[in-house]
Amino acid sequence: MTPTTTPTTTPTTTPTTTDTIDDRALKARHRAMWALGDYPRVAAELIAELGPALVSAAGVRAGDRVLDVAAGTGNAAVPAALTGARVVAVDLTPELFAAGRAFAARHGVTVEWDEGDAEALPYPDGAFDVVLSCVGAMFAPHHQQAVDELVRACRPGGTIALLNWTSDGFVGELFRALGPYAAPPPTGALSPVRWGDDRYVRRLLGDRVTDVAATPGVLRVDRFPTPQAWRDHWKTVDGPTIATYRALGADPDEVAALDRDLAAVATRFDRGTSGTVLPWEYRIHTARRVG
Template identity: 55%
Template structure:
């Protein structure tokens, strides 16, 4: 197995941990519909959702009338999505090597998904390749300075070092970084930093308990430190403090994300 195959296998296993579908359905259910509206998915549009997970954007796009293909590296997540809605196509695929022809889709989108693929430029090039000329690319990604970006920064000292060439996921939430990835392969860029109100955790402890049980990256970091009770305790304290620092009252938090929508140049442009 090559180093890249080993890395993808590790990612696949990480996202199968816990219950990401619960995160999508209970914590961030509005993000998918926001993206679907922003890209204008609807009847007559062929949509590819990359790193779709359990379908938090793919299913709303299908319900809006679009012809949707939902892909993800982790088959377990796709199976959950298929059980939620079998009216679209669910397919295992690597965001860095999409098994589709050039220009096959009117809209290519990803909701806090493609940001977790390790090689950013490869992913951006693939999104452009499978989008037709004059088509739409739409992304929702957590920002580095927002709550989830800061959560990853908090966990980083406790996580195994990433392999050479792998880039941090929250970089996809930096407008400057994403613009550089796409360059002149896209036009008509609209990039907005927005807030998602999360009010399902009454306390910081409730947030931590939920993420330790359900969110693959958090579970993986805790497993990596399971033999070191002092590290586990320190990580608990750091994540609790992060949640408390974002508490707006009664446990409500605002999580920042970047909404990025662009078009591929038309053939006659």
């Protein structure tokens, strides 16, 4: 597939976005949250297989112009570049780009890295053949605006492919366990686990796409001996979890309660016999933009 437009840093249309003082403050908190901990380690050690799975589902080919939205350290961007595609990775948290560039360099590929908001992408309409997001855009607070931007950036006939955690799987339960301890979300901010629901994603995409397909998958996390070991690792590497613990301050009872709740989630999902095996369920949605 050949792009009809070459992306630039200046959009040709005004992207849909909520641009208020509160929204800018929320985005600043999101950027700081994802810079906490060690997301590059999460991407490399726990979820590395997700990017290739999404790239394969999207049918990325050599010569395609690909956009990876909320790309993090390039979990999908680098596998896309390995096909011979020309790839742009955009993320709200540029602190992750150094690890992403190193990841790309280790694989001998080039990826363009841009700071940008999934709800206001800095690219022209229809600039990309394939628009991807691998457990990334799901964390944008305004889901419809994020999807509107994903669709807008994709050329007519191009592919949109999303990989998201499911609501009733391990990660969905993890989010629910964190919820009572975290600061309440701002008005209008929506839960990321809704993106794992097929009907919800179809509704967000609307009639601007066709050939919508949903494919379930399971990521097997088996590198921890016990649920408690997983918890102790997770609370040092995952930005949202670290932020939640920090919000509890020095309250030992609250910290102990959150420790128990996270270990309980892992215990409930543990499928291992000689060690902990956690199945992290996800769903891949692919669609083709009408036009």
